[in-house]
Amino acid sequence: MTAPPTARDLLPRILVAALLAPLLCSCGASEDELSLGPADELAVLREMVFVREEDGVSDAFDLDGRVSTDTDAEGCYHEDVVGLDGEPGIDNTFANVLPALEVAGGAALEPLIQASINDGRLLLMIGLDGIDDRRNDDCVRLRISRGMGAPAVGGDGLILPGQTFDPDPQRGESVVECAELSGGVLRGSSFSLRLELNIFDEYIDLTLLDGVLEMELLPERGYIGRIGGGVSIQEVKDNVASLDGIGDEIPAMIDSILELNADLVPDDWGNCTQMSVTFHFTAASAFYFAEPVSAAAR
Amino acid sequence: MLAFGSIPIGPFRAALLLCLLLALAGCGAGQAPPSHPELPEPALRRLTEAQYINAIEDLFGADLFVPAGIEPDLRVRGLYSVGASLAAISPRGVEGFERASYTVAAQVMEVDRRERVVSCTPDAIVDPDCARAALAPLARRAWRRTVDEDELEQLIELAGASAQALGDFYQGLEFALATVLQYPDFLYRVELGNSVAGDDGTPLFDDFELASRLSFLLWNSIPDEELLDLAERGELSQDLVLDQQLDRMLSSERARKGLRAWFADLLHLADLDELYKDSVTFVHMSDTLGASAREETLLLFEDIVFDQDRDLREILTTRETFLNRELATLYAVQAPVREGFAPYDFGAEGQRRGLLNHASLLTLNSHPASSSPTLRGLFIREVLLCQVMPGAPAGVDTSIPPPSEVARTLRDRVQQHLTDPACGGCHRMMDLLGLGLENFDGIGVYRSQDNGADIDASGEFEETEFANHIEMAELVAQSEDFSDCMTTQVFRAALGQAEEPGQNASLDWLQERFAAHDYRLLPTLKDLLMSPLFRQAGELHPAGPEPVPPEPGIAPAVGLEPQLPGGSR
Numbered sequence: 001m002t003a004p005p006t007a008r009d010l011l012p013r014i015l016v017a018a019l020l021a022p023l024l025c026s027c028g029a030s031e032d033e034l035s036l037g038p039a040d041e042l043a044v045l046r047e048m049v050f051v052r053e054e055d056g057v058s059d060a061f062d063l064d065g066r067v068s069t070d071t072d073a074e075g076c077y078h079e080d081v082v083g084l085d086g087e088p089g090i091d092n093t094f095a096n097v098l099p100a101l102e103v104a105g106g107a108a109l110e111p112l113i114q115a116s117i118n119d120g121r122l123l124l125m126i127g128l129d130g131i132d133d134r135r136n137d138d139c140v141r142l143r144i145s146r147g148m149g150a151p152a153v154g155g156d157g158l159i160l161p162g163q164t165f166d167p168d169p170q171r172g173e174s175v176v177e178c179a180e181l182s183g184g185v186l187r188g189s190s191f192s193l194r195l196e197l198n199i200f201d202e203y204i205d206l207t208l209l210d211g212v213l214e215m216e217l218l219p220e221r222g223y224i225g226r227i228g229g230g231v232s233i234q235e236v237k238d239n240v241a242s243l244d245g246i247g248d249e250i251p252a253m254i255d256s257i258l259e260l261n262a263d264l265v266p267d268d269w270g271n272c273t274q275m276s277v278t279f280h281f282t283a284a285s286a287f288y289f290a291e292p293v294s295a296a297a298r
Numbered sequence: 299m300l301a302f303g304s305i306p307i308g309p310f311r312a313a314l315l316l317c318l319l320l321a322l323a324g325c326g327a328g329q330a331p332p333s334h335p336e337l338p339e340p341a342l343r344r345l346t347e348a349q350y351i352n353a354i355e356d357l358f359g360a361d362l363f364v365p366a367g368i369e370p371d372l373r374v375r376g377l378y379s380v381g382a383s384l385a386a387i388s389p390r391g392v393e394g395f396e397r398a399s400y401t402v403a404a405q406v407m408e409v410d411r412r413e414r415v416v417s418c419t420p421d422a423i424v425d426p427d428c429a430r431a432a433l434a435p436l437a438r439r440a441w442r443r444t445v446d447e448d449e450l451e452q453l454i455e456l457a458g459a460s461a462q463a464l465g466d467f468y469q470g471l472e473f474a475l476a477t478v479l480q481y482p483d484f485l486y487r488v489e490l491g492n493s494v495a496g497d498d499g500t501p502l503f504d505d506f507e508l509a510s511r512l513s514f515l516l517w518n519s520i521p522d523e524e525l526l527d528l529a530e531r532g533e534l535s536q537d538l539v540l541d542q543q544l545d546r547m548l549s550s551e552r553a554r555k556g557l558r559a560w561f562a563d564l565l566h567l568a569d570l571d572e573l574y575k576d577s578v579t580f581v582h583m584s585d586t587l588g589a590s591a592r593e594e595t596l597l598l599f600e601d602i603v604f605d606q607d608r609d610l611r612e613i614l615t616t617r618e619t620f621l622n623r624e625l626a627t628l629y630a631v632q633a634p635v636r637e638g639f640a641p642y643d644f645g646a647e648g649q650r651r652g653l654l655n656h657a658s659l660l661t662l663n664s665h666p667a668s669s670s671p672t673l674r675g676l677f678i679r680e681v682l683l684c685q686v687m688p689g690a691p692a693g694v695d696t697s698i699p700p701p702s703e704v705a706r707t708l709r710d711r712v713q714q715h716l717t718d719p720a721c722g723g724c725h726r727m728m729d730l731l732g733l734g735l736e737n738f739d740g741i742g743v744y745r746s747q748d749n750g751a752d753i754d755a756s757g758e759f760e761e762t763e764f765a766n767h768i769e770m771a772e773l774v775a776q777s778e779d780f781s782d783c784m785t786t787q788v789f790r791a792a793l794g795q796a797e798e799p800g801q802n803a804s805l806d807w808l809q810e811r812f813a814a815h816d817y818r819l820l821p822t823l824k825d826l827l828m829s830p831l832f833r834q835a836g837e838l839h840p841a842g843p844e845p846v847p848p849e850p851g852i853a854p855a856v857g858l859e860p861q862l863p864g865g866s867r
């Protein structure tokens with residue numbers, strides 16, 4: 001018989017789920033408004049890893065547009081790190097939490113994310129419409145949606161490029177009407193994401209505000225990029241508290257971690273309400289079926 | 299303007315004159331086949347594994363377990379249907395067929411299946427009349443001929459003796475049924491053509507042999523009752539009846555199955571069941587890819603030949619195909635359907651055209667971890683153009699140097715073969731064709747680069763240069779060698795033997811019919827099956843055909859005798 005998971009076991013999983021919030025997204029649009037369907041160019045995320053920090057350097061985003069120091073109340077006294085090119089103001093406090101989580105969980109967190117991608121629970125689709133030039137285009141419509149289906153996984157352990165999925169109409173899509181493509185790198189920002197996330201058979205809603213996506217368009221329909229944003233810590237707290245059967249210990253630990261590392265969007269009392277996080281990802285070409293699943297069933 | 303002597307002539311008169319000249323030269327008489335074609339000596343043909351399984355299904359239903367792999371099929375001149383004439387049964391195979399016959403018979407005699415062959419109710423444990431009623435039609439269908447009374451009596455006696463010993467009518471019948479399935483007349487196609495002589499003494503296949511030849515070619519299985527009834531009445535060989543039966547057979551769903559088997563045999567698609575590919579190099583490789591790839595190719599063949607009755611040469615150039623989700627992923631196109639296969643058009647901008655760009659052929663003619671211009675070129679030369687390419691001379695180093703800074707693409711690396719005088723003669727014929735497919739990796743994924751360098755897919759076919767695989771496919775499709783080869787391959791499958799030098803006139807006639815039918819397969823095939831080529835038999839020499847040395851692992855033939863109860867079961 002397998003022993004029930006301990007708080008120590010569950011903590012990393014719950015936080016991973018919370019941190020995936022920006023990626024398991026819905027913009028909250030009603031179904032009637034959705035434009036889900038084939039895009040001019042559609043990609044599916046094949047792998048995602050947390051962007052970490054080393055010696056004060058991290059390949060994440062400046063999410064709040066300011067350079068915070070340990071004396072800066074606006075950044076809740078979290079000192080920003082610098083980017084790979086030395087640019088200041090980089091927000092990525094989740095990188096501070098990662099090592100502790102991995103020690104607590106006894107394993108790296110990325111395999112949990114990869115498993116979600118490979119089994120089809122996390123099929124994050126990035127659609128691009130209106131591309132005139134894959135190197136430079138001042139206005140590309142960026143659509144982030146969720147795919148459905150059981151992906152085929154290749155010999156490299158990643159889902160295969162070129163697959164066709166159904167869009168998930170329940171989760172809708174987030175749209176950036178005019179993302180800029182410059183030098184083959186697309187950048188879109190300020191998309192708000194909601195998600196319906198299944199944790200231990202419980203569905204919870206999570207929100208990320210001010211999401212940022214940066215993606216390089218490679219030859220042969222390959223993609224590499226970053227996606228980041230702030231996790232709403234109150235929403236995570238509420239959702240974790242609403243879960244059944246995890247006792248009191250885990251919610252208390254998570255509250256503590258979130259509050260200590262929140263670095264974005266301070267409220268009227270100076271308490272930050274979000275925690276910054278960024279992922280690296282690779283993606284590959286994908287398709288949506290031309291015919292909606294309901295029509296196909298007819 | 300042409301001139302005949304000093305007289306200028308117009309195009310119409312030129313054509314007329316040319317036709318007359320051709321007729322005088324004996325080349326224009328394309329409407330009638332040679333009345334006395336040179337035909338190979340008849341040979342016993344062992345059922346292929348597929349035919350064995352299909353025959354069991356036709357006799358007893360498709361829900362039986364039929365043991366497979368009892369005796370390997372033999373491929374000769376690239377075809378199992380030709381190898382069947384030379385395939386023997388090893389002692390181990392004899393045991394295998396014996397075990398299989400009992401396995402099948404036991405299933406047939408199970409309570410819920412026995413009424414398929416036994417329509418009477420036995421009066422006693424030993425009931426000769428009921429046994430006769432069950433065994434007579436079964437043996438006729440299985441042996442594809444009239445069953446002699448003596449043979450039937452032996453089977454009935456065997457069933458009775460076994461039933462008496464075992465105390466059960468059906469168990470007794472089981473032994474007789476297993477015997478039917480071990481008979482040489484079931485396991486071999488006995489089509490010797492010495493039963494009937496034509497008006498001029500030409501040996502002809504008798505009606506039962508004709509029924510069998512038609513059925514195994516078109517349906518890849520035994521004749522149905524209608525064919526056997528016509529054969530028994532001696533009517534099948536009448537031209538009008540045969541014509542009607544060919545129409546019936548070709549319009550049957552079973553014809554699709556039979557001709558799919560021929561095409562699969564031709565392209566060696568059975569080998570897709572045993573693919574070994576490096577899944578790290580080819581990440582799309584899966585346990586199901588071979589079956590998917592084979593089905594794509596066979597569905598396209600079926601569509602062109604049966605559904606659209608189109609020019610068979612288009613199979614090399616069409617933008618259309620059939621895809622399932624797995625192949626759509628491999629080809630990086632939007633899947634046309636969620637489950638199963640559906641038609642797909644690559645469009646004018648698409649990168650794939652025809653059979654040569656199918657995953658099936660690209661995968662089969664590649665190495666486990668790389669593509670192979672040589673194997674691909676060899677396949678086109680030998681299978682699609684019926685050209686014979688010599689093997690590599692003994693002692694020649696056939697290895698290809700690994701990628702380097704100066705030789706990154708496979709094209710760069712095979713240059714050694716092309717420039718070495720010992721290799722270049724043949725390799726130029728193969729590699730310059732196969733390099734046209736270098737935009738497809740070892741399992742058929744499209745690529746524009748190889749080891750980071752742009753791929754040059756240009757090449758040469760019969761002294762004409764092409765820029766890429768699309769131009770190459772057009773050249774091959776339009777070449778006379780391709781259409782001639784397709785008729786040769788049909789000829790081989792129909793006769794069950796490879797052509798011989800004296801049969802050029804027969805092949806010429808068939809090629810003319812193919813062209814006259816706008817290169818459509820079914821009407822051409824019908825012409826062949828109505829012709830003396832298919833209905834006449836070669837002379838049977840008392841000494842038998844020249845012995846063919848068995849290939850490694852193939853044991854010499856042994857006689858098959860009906861097995862009596864008490865054998866190893």
